[in-house]
Amino acid sequence: AILVASSLATISEVIGELQRAAGATERLIELLNVENPIDSVKPPVADIHNLVPEISFVDVSFHYPSRPQQMAIRQLSLTAPRGKVLALVGPSGAGKSTIFELLQRFYDPQQGQICLGGVDIRHLTLKDLRNKMALVPQQPALFSSDVMHNIRYGRPDATDDEVILAAKQAHAHQFIESLPEGYHSFLGEKGVRLSGGQRQRIAIARAILKDPDILLLDEATSALDSESEHHVQQALEGLMRNRTTLIIAHRLSTIQHADNIAVMDAGAIVDIGDHQSLLHSCELYQRLVKLQFRQQN
């Protein structure tokens, strides 16, 4: 019995470690489709299919469980309207990434509601919720597998032709074809090394294949080489069309073209508007544009 108990302890430690590691590599738990205990908070009641792809935060407050003293989000209300692009900007630590974490329900807020099409996201299953959205992270994870599989992750039942079409739309087809074994080239730790911009285009192809109503984009902070930059921008424009998009923005061209920009500081929204109106009305925005968004395109 002792042996069993100790090996059980080891297993749970290993699972704990795996979960932490998974958190670090873009939430592998989600990839493995392991149901998270957060899912059982309330019984699912809403039918996902009829929901309007509009996101709203209603008076949301949140602190990370490990830091009860520090509010990461403070009484925040915000709407991302259907089919529009909402950019989130703000200094480091403002809470931009936390908004994405809450939307995907890696955590639930202690106060307030996050709604999809007017329905509290706690009333949806995690699977339905996460199927509605695709995340394009700053540094997409690649699996130790070939290019075909890496893109197909966006929709496991996609055919080879559908994968290739998605890669074309993501402006990735050309560089994939030039790899030693094309779509069968091996990626990951022991595989072909891709540049930052190429990895992003693989992630964009995944998202195109998934064809979600809602897009979460975390733009690269580091500059990509200018050819990649151009391709990534074009791929993103195609991806965003007709979808509800939230972007953690790091590029001047992104904020200039966003329908709305929410300026965040210390977990709260300081101001919302388009680029021109915020340049006139919001001192923090003026400062961010001068410091964070200078020297770009």
Ligand code: ATP
């Ligand atoms: P950046 O631009 O640097 O990515 P951000 O605007 O995305 O910043 P968040 O990462 O959302 O900001 O952080 C908001 C606050 O929550 C910060 O004070 C941060 O230190 C804290 N925080 C973020 N992630 C965690 C975590 N996993 N555990 C505890 N605190 C966290």
